[in-house]
Amino acid sequence: MAVVANSMSETEITIQQPDQALRLLGARDRYLRAIRDCFSVDITHRRGRIRIRGEEDAVAQAAEVFQRMRKMLERRGELEPQDVQRLLTQVAGEEAAPRVGRIDVFDPSRKIEPRTPGQAAYVEAIRKYALTFAYGPAGTGKTYLAVAVAVEALKREQVRKIVLCRPAVEAGESLGFLPGDLQAKINPYLRPLLDALHEMIDYEQIKRLMEQDVIEVIPLAYMRGRTLNEAFIILDEAQNATISQMKMFLTRMGEQSKIVVSGDTTQIDLPRDRQSGLVDAMHRLRGVTGICQVELSDRDIVRHRLVQEIVRAYESTGARGGRRSGKRSGEG
Numbered sequence: 548m549a550v551v552a553n554s555m556s557e558t559e560i561t562i563q564q565p566d567q568a569l570r571l572l573g574a575r576d577r578y579l580r581a582i583r584d585c586f587s588v589d590i591t592h593r594r595g596r597i598r599i600r601g602e603e604d605a606v607a608q609a610a611e612v613f614q615r616m617r618k619m620l621e622r623r624g625e626l627e628p629q630d631v632q633r634l635l636t637q638v639a640g641e642e643a644a645p646r647v648g649r650i651d652v653f654d655p656s657r658k659i660e661p662r663t664p665g666q667a668a669y670v671e672a673i674r675k676y677a678l679t680f681a682y683g684p685a686g687t688g689k690t691y692l693a694v695a696v697a698v699e700a701l702k703r704e705q706v707r708k709i710v711l712c713r714p715a716v717e718a719g720e721s722l723g724f725l726p727g728d729l730q731a732k733i734n735p736y737l738r739p740l741l742d743a744l745h746e747m748i749d750y751e752q753i754k755r756l757m758e759q760d761v762i763e764v765i766p767l768a769y770m771r772g773r774t775l776n777e778a779f780i781i782l783d784e785a786q787n788a789t790i791s792q793m794k795m796f797l798t799r800m801g802e803q804s805k806i807v808v809s810g811d812t813t814q815i816d817l818p819r820d821r822q823s824g825l826v827d828a829m830h831r832l833r834g835v836t837g838i839c840q841v842e843l844s845d846r847d848i849v850r851h852r853l854v855q856e857i858v859r860a861y862e863s864t865g866a867r868g869g870r871r872s873g874k875r876s877g878e879g
Contacts, residue, residue: 556600556601556602556603556606557598557599557600557606558598558599558606558607558609558610559596559597559598559599560596560597560598560599560610560613561595561596561597562595562596562597563595565595567617567620568592568595570620570625570626571613571616571617571620571626572592572597573626573628573631576592577628578616578626578628578631579592579597581631581632581635582609582612582613582631582635583609585609585612585635585639585846586601586605586606586608586609586639587601587602587605588600588601588602588605588606588609589601590609597613608638608639611638612631612634612635612638615634615637615638616630616631616634619634636662636663636849637662639662639663639664639846650670650692650695650696650698650699651699651702651703652695652698652699652702652747652748653698653702653747653748653749653752654746654747654748654749657746657747659692659695659747661688661692662688662849663846663847663849665683665687665841665843665844665846665847666687666688666692666843666847666849668841669681669688669689669692669841669843670692670696672839672841673692673693673696673805673807674696675839676837676838676839677800677804677805677806677837677838678797678800678805678806678807678808678832678837678838678839679806679807679808679838679839679840679841680785680808680809680825680828680829680832680838680839680840680841681693681807681808681809681810681840681841681842681843682786682809682810682811682812682825682829682840682841682842682843683811683842683843683844683847684811684813684843684844684845684848685811685814685848686848686849687843687844687845687847687848687849688843688847688849689783689809689810689811689843690739690740690743690781690783690809691743691746693781693783693807693809694711694740694743694744694747694781695743695747696779696807697709697711697779697781697807698744698747698748700779700805701761701762701779706777706778706779706803706804706805707761707776707777707778708760708761708762708763708775708777708778708779709761709762709763709778709779709780709781710762710763710765710770710775710778710779710780710781711737711740711744711762711763711764711765711781711783712763712764712765712766712767712769712770712780712781712782712783712796713737713739713740713766713767713782713783713784713787714766714767714768714782714784714785714787714788714792715766715767715768737764737765737766739783740764740781740783741764744762744764767782767788767792767796768792770795770796770799771795773799774799774801775799775800775801775804776801776802776803776804777801777802777803777804778801778804778805779804779805779807780799780800780804780805780806780807781806781807781808781809782796782806782807782808782809783809783810784809784810784811785808785809785810785824785825786810786811786812786814786815786823786825786826787810787815787816787817787823788823788824788825789817789821789822789823789824790822790823790824790827790828791824792824793808793824793825793827793828794824794828796808796824797828808825808828810823810825812825812826845859
């Protein structure tokens with residue numbers, strides 16, 4: 548297979564063997580469509596020639612994926628969907644990797660780094676700005692990467708404390724009748740934050756840091772009346788904070804502290820008469836020096852490949868509102 552560059556924004560790939568073309572493009576051009584959607588390029592295939600058109604960098608990345616697929620095909624004789632998805636993730640993230648690189652957490656065996664250009668921009672924003680808003684669909688790494696950068700800041704002694712919090716808002720199901728005390732009832736809300744921590748710090752160390760009040764994982768309501776200096780503070784699922792709660796949270800910021808506010812504005816579980824504090828804050832604070840807003844998209848999803856398809860299906864059928872509309876989950 549030879550690659551010929553025709554122009555700054557077009558590349559042609561020649562496939563010599565017809566049977567190789569079928570395996571390379573996938574059944575019903577499945578792999579071709581995946582590459583096209585990932586890099587937002589136009590791809591056509593006629594008579595053994597694949598033509599890629601689009602932005603220069605995107606065209607180069609799409610061609611690189613085809614080249615790696617070809618090598619894998621020659622080596623193994625077949626391609627699986629998960630192979631193609633892994634190559635897409637690798638190539639999409641390589642552009643950003645040299646600028647951001649690995650996030651240094653307590654567990655040296657953990658290799659945590661942005662895997663897409665959007666994630667790289669998110670990590671850069673967290674490191675650069677005192678206050679970062681991030682919004683986007685599930686699986687884009689909003690919580691995970693923010694926790695990783697917080698752990699890195701703690702390890703490097705850039706902060707003295709990490710505070711992770713979430714609003715205790717029920718997503719269509721009531722937890723009020725669960726057995727146990729207050730802590731047992733709120734644990735399901737805080738579980739995703741604890742899960743992220745456990746991937747970066749071993750259990751005994753987390754336990755010790757929490758006992759020493761170096762790491763707190765708490766409901767949003769517990770933030771009232773506090774001022775946090777030299778702290779890395781993360782508000783997760785922020786679309787479910789009310790306007791008054793968001794104001795309360797943002798004003799907890801003390802000297803030499805950093806805040807990350809993340810959420811999905813298409814999954815609001817507040818009552819219909821309550822406006823999302825995340826949507827409101829992003830509107831009010833747009834353009835304020837020292838504050839950055841980052842939008843992650845379905846191209847930044849790094850969970851199972853089906854998550855991208857699920858998100859796109861809901862968006863295309865109108866079952867969910869637009870990213871900026873602030874519609875409630877389940878609203879038509």
